[in-house]
Amino acid sequence: MGSFATNYEEIAAVLLFVIGMSNLVFQPNLLKKIIGLDIMDAAVYLFLAAKGYIEGRTAPIVVDGILDASHYINPVPAGLVLTGIVVSVSVSALMMALTVCLYREYHTLNIDEIMMKLRKEED
Amino acid sequence: MSKKNPNYQNSFADKFTRWVKGDYDPIEGQMEMNAPDKEVFGDERIRYVHLHIVKSNNYSERMFEEGLAKNVRRFTGLYKIFGVIVSVFIACLLLWTVSFLPEFGDPNAPENNEVAARYIEQGLNETGAVNIVTGMILDYRAFDTFGESCVLFVASCCVLILLRVDKDEDPESRAIEDMNDRHYEPRNDTILQKVADFLVPLMIIFGIYVVLNGHISPGGGFSGGAIIGSGLILYLTAYGFEKTQRFMNEKVVKALTVGALTFYCFAKSYSFYTGANHLHSIITPGTPGNILSAGLIVYLNICVGIVVACTMYSFYTLFRKGGI
Amino acid sequence: MTELRIILLVFLLVCAIAVSFSKNLLISVVIYMAFSLIMAIVWLLLESPDLAITEAAVGAGVTSILFFVTLKKIRSIKTTAEEDIDE
Numbered sequence: 398m399g400s401f402a403t404n405y406e407e408i409a410a411v412l413l414f415v416i417g418m419s420n421l422v423f424q425p426n427l428l429k430k431i432i433g434l435d436i437m438d439a440a441v442y443l444f445l446a447a448k449g450y451i452e453g454r455t456a457p458i459v460v461d462g463i464l465d466a467s468h469y470i471n472p473v474p475a476g477l478v479l480t481g482i483v484v485s486v487s488v489s490a491l492m493m494a495l496t497v498c499l500y501r502e503y504h505t506l507n508i509d510e511i512m513m514k515l516r517k518e519e520d
Numbered sequence: 521m522s523k524k525n526p527n528y529q530n531s532f533a534d535k536f537t538r539w540v541k542g543d544y545d546p547i548e549g550q551m552e553m554n555a556p557d558k559e560v561f562g563d564e565r566i567r568y569v570h571l572h573i574v575k576s577n578n579y580s581e582r583m584f585e586e587g588l589a590k591n592v593r594r595f596t597g598l599y600k601i602f603g604v605i606v607s608v609f610i611a612c613l614l615l616w617t618v619s620f621l622p623e624f625g626d627p628n629a630p631e632n633n634e635v636a637a638r639y640i641e642q643g644l645n646e647t648g649a650v651n652i653v654t655g656m657i658l659d660y661r662a663f664d665t666f667g668e669s670c671v672l673f674v675a676s677c678c679v680l681i682l683l684r685v686d687k688d689e690d691p692e693s694r695a696i697e698d699m700n701d702r703h704y705e706p707r708n709d710t711i712l713q714k715v716a717d718f719l720v721p722l723m724i725i726f727g728i729y730v731v732l733n734g735h736i737s738p739g740g741g742f743s744g745g746a747i748i749g750s751g752l753i754l755y756l757t758a759y760g761f762e763k764t765q766r767f768m769n770e771k772v773v774k775a776l777t778v779g780a781l782t783f784y785c786f787a788k789s790y791s792f793y794t795g796a797n798h799l800h801s802i803i804t805p806g807t808p809g810n811i812l813s814a815g816l817i818v819y820l821n822i823c824v825g826i827v828v829a830c831t832m833y834s835f836y837t838l839f840r841k842g843g844i
Numbered sequence: 845m846t847e848l849r850i851i852l853l854v855f856l857l858v859c860a861i862a863v864s865f866s867k868n869l870l871i872s873v874v875i876y877m878a879f880s881l882i883m884a885i886v887w888l889l890l891e892s893p894d895l896a897i898t899e900a901a902v903g904a905g906v907t908s909i910l911f912f913v914t915l916k917k918i919r920s921i922k923t924t925a926e927e928d929i930d931e
Contacts, residue, residue, distance in 0.1 A: 406890070412857060413856060415611040418610070419607045422607070424864065429863070433864070439903075443886065446890055451632065452626070456893055458893075465640075469652065473635060476657045483898070486903075497839070498683070739897055743901045749906065840917075
């Protein structure tokens, strides 16, 4: 229970994840679902990068030739998140292309109406 | 007992509420908000028939049939209740897990182990990069970066498949796309062009600087490529498609992307091969702090930057026009 | 410094909740752009300048531009379809 007093980033990341997930599940509008997925991605990256921070140390760029490991923060999570941010934009772009194709076909952005029209077409 | 304001429409509370909801625009009427009239375009309109319009007019009546509506309403209610229960459960579970985590910024946490210590202590000597994170993702873990560039390339191909309208096969759809694109487009807008004259060279030079200095200062291929892509998008928005396609058309984008990925693959394969078989490779770390140091990292940064810039640019043009 | 961190994280939560409650799609995208920008500042407070530059260029730049272009395409398809119905 003691971590609640200092781990603000992790608490915020968890809450953002749940808010993004409820956006993805409850909103009938397709574009808002995409924004919800983006918020979930950002929450995961915030959690991961907060694990790499060490109190009192500085960014992992070598200054003054100091090569001591107790002088810099952990660089491994930063490398993982860097790849993740760019993959997140690719996923968003692909989902938006699918949304445009769906809109051209059914002329609505409401997922409930699209499912109804699909069922009508199958009958 | 409530006093109703007879002049509620003009009161501050009503305007504020409508502004939050999105109905009320405080500067409406002073800015051009609507699409330009059709007479501005001048050329003859192309007649076409949207087949789906005729069908969709009857759907709103047909959707509210008796049997289907009751099932749908029951399913929607159950879905919402279960959704709320699952969300609250996941939130509580994750918060309970957070309470067991080590404290924020603890140097004795389990993830600060010998891997991070090795990367920091030996990073400068083995890779030659002053920026430890860039040295890590482009030298120790270069395979992951290659996979990520491939993800960008595949996403660009998928968006191409979904949104592309080919001129040779389907001239009617091509005409429809061009007509759709001309709505809301500023034609030779003076403000946009003057701002683009000033900003686009700055953005492209800054992007090239960030890419080339990826191993000395923060930055690298991804952010530099995104900045160059944004500069190209601004140029395209200000000047239109004819001028941009003089130097950035389909052949150029294809050649740049494929060439950059192939060079990355061969360069890093050579490095892996010589390292695994303990052969002597011709690539040296160099003196740290120079631009042409750190072995292959500068060239790999340039490749990644080119792939990211072309991908961002092609996303934008595929959405706007249906072609590159 | 702790107060600044708490204020920025509360701003992130408020932005995320505001996105789900706004009815206008354009306003949702602008709020998402602000969310990305504050996220870039949070990366800087966590001592990762690489992530801050990348998030500012990619999140608040390219993703928001793609959202605006999608909205434009949807509205232009809707506008041409409505003109066709009228005629």
